[in-house]
Amino acid sequence: MTERIRVAVVGAGGWGAQHARIFAGRPDTDLVGVVGRSVERTAARASQFETTPYTDVDRMLEEARPDLVSVCLPNEHHFDVTLHLVEAGVDLLVEKPLVFDLDEADRLLAAAAKSGAFFAINFNHRYAEPFVRAKAAIDAGQLGDLVFLTWRFGGEANVGASPHANLIETQCHGFDLLEHLGGPIDSVMAQMTNATYGAYSTVAIALTFASGAVGTILGSYDSSYSYPGSQLVEVNGTRGRAVIDDTVRRLTLSEVGNEVRTVWEAGYFNDEARSFHATFDRHVEQVLAAFRDGNPPPVPAAAGRRALQLAHAAIASFESGRRVATPVPE
Known part of the structure; x- marks a missing residue:
């Protein structure tokens, strides 16, 4: 084409x-x-x-x-x-x-x-510059074997008919990104609250990964996007740590035993990299390249199904009070 x-x-x-x-x-x-x-x-x-x-x-x-x-x-x-x-x-x-x-x-x-x-x-968060760089560092072994991963993301409510709108509509990014960075999630255990307006607006989920790492998701509609640090992602390994602030704001890489950190932040003229909307432009670039070449999409719709599977497992865990296995579909 x-x-x-x-x-x-x-x-x-x-x-x-x-x-x-x-x-x-x-x-x-x-x-x-x-x-x-x-x-x-x-x-x-x-x-x-x-x-x-x-x-x-x-x-x-x-x-x-x-x-x-x-x-x-x-x-x-x-x-x-x-x-x-x-x-x-x-x-x-x-x-x-x-x-x-x-x-x-x-x-x-x-x-x-x-x-x-x-x-x-x-799933445009994958294309934010801090996530691109963190993924490259993980793949290159800079962090060593991953031990724990944390996603915290909160803002104002996007109220819908589903009592689990926050978990399914917003925290799907968390499920997708944590598996993108850390590999398959093996199981989930969840706590939720509907204390503010009747829906489960804030969730706390414990995760285990197939690699042996553990993780957490804390997602809330009882917060505000105006707060600094609305999103925080931390990936810890045996050799180092990556911390991402507010999706596009900052990546900090640290290594064990070294008090000197490496920080990426978009420079004065680099408006594209500091823009959340531009993460979608970056994804579309890859989508169109795959489409032109007759290749599968870079993020297939099956990734949306997987995030939904993990969300439903979290719901089942909360309702049963038990850990729920989340095997990757064949």
């Missing part, structure tokens, strides 16, 4: 604007349509990016003829549209969470396997 890739965006909301921004602005893609539910809102979004508004997915497919569709819908409304598209054999990039129900996730993956569709999910 050497010509420009025709991309349509399904979703006219806030994060959908980031999808539209990227595909309208790249030199190798054409944004050929935006699909939304509201005529007025969709028209405004399409006008913003000089493309065509649609309120019907099938009409968009017929008229715009996209090569790739990027889906960004409200968190608990992903399944029906995604299934419709994947059963039609449409190549997709979808937002997290994949869905809230494991049976629905399995139906989506089975339909994509049957149709042969390219099916990627946006």
Whole structure:
């Protein structure tokens, strides 16, 4: 594929604007349509990016003829549209969470396997510069054998119908990143509280990894994104430690017995690396490279299913008061 890739965006909301921004602005893609539910809102979004508004997915497919569709819908409304598209054999990039129900996730993956569709999910935290550098350091053995990994991430509530919206919609990044850095999670034990507004807005989860390492996830909707240190990731090994502050802010690498640390922070003119939104641009770069070359996506939709499996295991652990095994699906 050497010509420009025709991309349509399904979703006219806030994060959908980031999808539209990227595909309208790249030199190798054409944004050929935006699909939304509201005529007025969709028209405004399409006008913003000089493309065509649609309120019907099938009409968009017929008229715009996209090569790739990027889906960004409200968190608990992903399944029906995604299934419709994947059963039609449409190549997709979808937002997290994949869905809230494991049976629905399995139906989506089975339909994509049957149709042969390219099916990627946006776990964009992986592409933040501190995570890229931390992953490289771990793979190079700078940290030695990993011993424990910690994810702490809290902000304001994104209230949904599910009592486990925080765990499934937001902390899916934590599950994905901890496995990305530390390998498969073997089991989980969870505590949760619904003391503030009825949903399980704060969760604390103990993890074991197949490698023998242990870990923790502390995720909250009872916090604030305005607080410094809203996100903290720590990876400790036998030879050193990596600490990531606020996804894109800072990476600190330390080695055992050495009081001198190595710190990465974006420089004065490096606005791209300090921008959270740019982590999505970085992911899209890899998605399009794989799509052009006919390769599997860099982060397949199956990663969304895996994060959901881990979330459901945490729910089962909390409800039973027991540790729950989380074997990696074959």
